[in-house]
Amino acid sequence: MNYRAPHIITEGTVQYELGSLKGREIHYDFEKMLVYLEAKGKLLFGKKFKIYHEDRDIIYRLCLYTIRDRKRCEQLGIDTEKGILLSGPVGCGKTSLMKLLKCMVPHQRPYAVIPCRNIVFGFNHLGYKVIHDYGDAQFYCFDDLGVEPDGVHFGQECNVMGEVLLSRYELFMDSKRKTHATTNLNAQELEERYGNRVRSRMRELFNLIAFHKGSRDKRL
Template sequence: MNYHAPHIIVEGAVQYQLGKLQGKQILYDFEKMVVYLDAKGKLMFGKKFKIYREDKEIIYKLCLYFIGDRTRCAQYGIDIDKGLLLSGPIGCGKTSLMKLMKHLVPHQRPYEVIPCRNIVFSFNHIGYKTIEEYGNSQFFCFDDLGVEPIGRHFGKDCNVLGEVLLSRYDLFLSHKLKTHTTTNLNAQELEDRYGNRVRSRMRQLFNLLAFDKGSRDKRS
């Protein structure tokens, strides 16, 4: 990776220029970013991957967020100091996009995408140490929030992701550490699942970006 030219990304023999340097600032070009994301998506997920025209608006907002365009983000009500909660129907491409977007800014500290159900399975196996592990100072994107089972360790039930989110909230306050997540659930369903306390913390932790309810299932 070329730290002197973070706007240029090389994949194999191909060089993608996402914008141009002006002093120490990168002036990004959205259409060039989409070309790169489409190409990188095909490398990561196979030739069937593509960027859909109807998703351009949400992808535009994601790009603004990840490149740190504070002015334009503010116009959309996005706070770049908070994390992202990307919601939408099953199969609309949330997980793929969150796995993909971090490659757009290779000069930034990457986050790890972890399925929520894996966190619960870990809790069932090793207990509360799991909550400590995900409540640490790493960057995470918790994938598929709200459909994971309730945790159970030595006969005690635990709403594992609820506890993890409370820990992440404390880290956000103390270290400005961001957390991202994806979900198929709406705000009311999340509140039913995690309770009012966690839901109010989530409002402070996350910007909500939502796919259209009619977004097609891209898995077929």
């Protein structure tokens, strides 16, 4: 990474200039950001990857959040201190976008994208240590929240991700460590899955950004 020009990202032999540097401030260009996201997406996910025009509004909001444009985020009701809960139908591109967005800001601390089912599998083997581990100071994006099974460790059942979210909430209140997530569920379904207490904490943890319920499945 070029620390003197954090707005320029090199992929192989190609440089992508996402904006211009004026003093110590980066002035990002959304169209240039889209070019980079599509190019990086092809590198990560294959040549068939593309940015769809119908998703531009969602991506614009996510980009503003990612580059920490506080003024425009405030105008759109996005709190840059909170994490992102990106919701939408199966296959609309939620996971791909969350993996891509962090690539635009290599000068910021990255988050790890972790499938929720993997966390539950870890709990089944190791028990409550796993919940404690995900309450640490790292940044995470929990992928496919709400469709993971409940955990079972030595016969004791546990709503693992519900407990993890409560731990992340405590961490957020203490040190503002962000948590992100993707989900196929709506607000009511999340409350049914995790209960009112966790859903209440999620409102404080996350900005909700949602794809239209009729968004196409890009995997087809």
